[in-house]
Amino acid sequence: MRKKGSNTGTLLLLAALAIVLLLLPSVLPRFYTYILSLIFVTALLAMSLNMVVGHGGLFQFHHCVFYGVGAYAFALMITKAGLPMWLSFIAAPFASALAGLMIGWLCVRLTKLYFGMLQISLGSLIWAIAFRWYSLTHGDDGIHGIPMPDLISSTSAAYYFIFLFFVLCLLVMYLIFKSPFGMALQAMRDNPDRCAAVGINVRRHQLTAIVIATFFAGVAGVLFAVLERTVFPDLLFWVLSLEVLIMCLLGGWFTFAGPAIGAGITVALRTFVGIYTEYWTLVLGVLLIFLIFFLPEGVMGFIDQRVGSLGRKKVPGSQGV
Amino acid sequence: MPSILNLDLAALGSQLFVGLSRSMILFIVCSGLSYVLGVLRVPNVAHGSLYMIGAFSAFSITKLVAGPAGFWLALVLAPFIVAVVGFVSERALFCHLYQREHLMLLLFTFALSLILGDLVKIIWGAEYKSIMSPAVFDGSISIMGASIPKYNFFLLIVGPFVAIALWLFATKTKIGKIARAAAVDREMVGAVGINVSWVFAFAFVLGCFLAGLGGALVAPTVSITLGMDHNLIIEAFLIVIIGGLGNMWGAMVGSLIFGLSQAFGVLFWPQFAIVFPYMAVVIVLVWRPKGLLKSVW
């Protein structure tokens, strides 16, 4: 609150980073541009999850349901309902938010453990529906070849499109993080009883946070569909939710930008490991164990602690609470 | 949707038994999860993977030892194999987390489920496997015009047996009582000079044993595949939630609700009978968010 001096420094660094990211497609091979786009989508997903897990303390263990719902809603609106792409783009995240509202309403009445367990089960129901309702969702095959406007068809164009929305969403999330709403949410993570005792309606607050987070997950899902032109049931699968949770943990879930870093590392790792072995899940499990034992604050948390002891100097994107 | 008026008693009776035997299967398989939840206060997400290892181990044992002997041997050995897996995981890694916050324990079980899942794929490969039950169970018994496979009848008896055995253990034996005390107040138990870490280890290993037993028992009735762990966890979690966390009789009640609602659901809407248990769960949770029976802590 009193550290105004380092703000300009951070802004300059972020601007430089943005310029670099904008120039990259012209120098990188297409595959890497694609990977970067995927990282942005995944980072958005991870940050939306962190809004409720890291900042809100809720056990959102099956966040990918909302990601998948957004992607499927988008795909179905275009392919089955024949709606124009732009309309579907705007409408699909609301489908996610609606799912978030319904599932969230059921879960938020329960305390932590139940919340997580129930969400896993309900989310898996939705996965099962997507998997089995062949006539609507094409089951395991998924929906392929979703038509995209020429404007964003090429890898580079898709990259810029995704990057634009990624940055927009990030800005909104940052504003929320810094707002009284965000602060109350973090207070709720630390001590929900105390929040109630100072007059905050904890349940309503949490439900609102869930709806916002699932909306952004839906946006991520739509962006994924734009990138890949395909949706499939794996997007709704629980292991993916675990993977995103690990990204938040890896990056540092008490920081703002941590999950994005975690997403970047994980996607890169997954791509790299995938060249050598098909047992990515095993590697993921080992990674998680490593994090639990050695790095519970995540990468950003670790850096924060180191740098914090040097007198609160700012590292780009890091926001210790 | 078939009209309700056309149903006759035979169909209802038949589905009742199908539902009951399915409930017993669910209960046997969930009992371990419920027990671990009751003592360690953590839902063991790896329970599904352990169950899966039980089923796959039973498969391998029946491949090695032919005939009925193989089956009965599998029923005895598979749970022990899974218990060993659980023991090794617990002593090597899990026990070091008992002092940390709860969420870490939960995340560990996540990691374990991921690792065990892939280990099964590495050891046994990805194709479907199957086991036949011994010849003594061939055929069906006819009750009220419904024909129930003899093996399911066997499970219908084993289920309550497991329940009573577990209940006696948890409430009447010294270890069982200590475990229950440790769930509620671990510092107190430690202060009385009992090594709480070993109590937890014991409870966890018992839970794994039960998971393996469940896997071996259920193996002849399902196809043994890689998705088993996931499918189980979905149902097991719901059952344990509506029953009341950690409460064994709650798990029984939850299993009954789950199994019976699906069995009767088949009569109304065959393709989506799967939805009925979920609807039942939602109704229960809206009415009684904390589960039907009291949670053990």
Place this chain on the structure above:
Amino acid sequence: MLRVENLYKSFDGFMAVNGANLIVGQGQLVAVIGPNGAGKTTLFNLVTGQLRPDRGKVILNGEDIGTLPPHEVCRRGIARSFQIANIFHRLSVFKNVQVSVLSRQKKSNRFFARAHRMAVQETDRILESVGLLDRVDDIAGSLSHGDQRILEIAIALGTEPQLLILDEPTAGMSPEETTGTMALIRKLADTQGLTILFCEHDMDVVFNTAQSIMVMYYGKTIIQGKPEEIRRNTMVQEAYLGGEDDA
């Protein structure tokens, strides 16, 4: 201002509160005393809405608040501190109080405002009045136990309460800290016109500070009256004061 009438609360057959009665007048300093397990904290939880009474009424300024949830009770003007330091341990000292102030101002739902510029003056004022202004940027979890209890009180003050309920405010404090805290509480009562209801084990503190004392025993109110009356009362002496030594 606050009236508790024949309150009952049981947990699985155990009567934690077994007929409690209490009267707190405007601007008073009222203490509740009783041996451990007498039901004092449960009584406070019933008043502030953490628990629902089985029977009986809690009346604040003429309104029955017994069934309201905690955040509604807070809006009616009651704030409390907890027996175990219940602060937002990952947030800074400043933010701990700021959350409370913003809630009072009904701004907790604002999405697009910058929190760190809001309610700064009020927050600083409260922190100054409890003497924590110099620790403003420290993370709350790193404060000493005594300071955390004071932060508790500051958080409660953030809601601009009419009635402040303190659950064992000096528990675990050294004698100097105790004197300081009680002086602070008295000062707050005087300068801000607060009504204060507290429970304590430290008899010196109670008899030096309270204007009215209510004695609880096994969940039941034995008597409520001025300190001299309580001191002289034989029932109280037998049940509680007699033979017990308190720090």
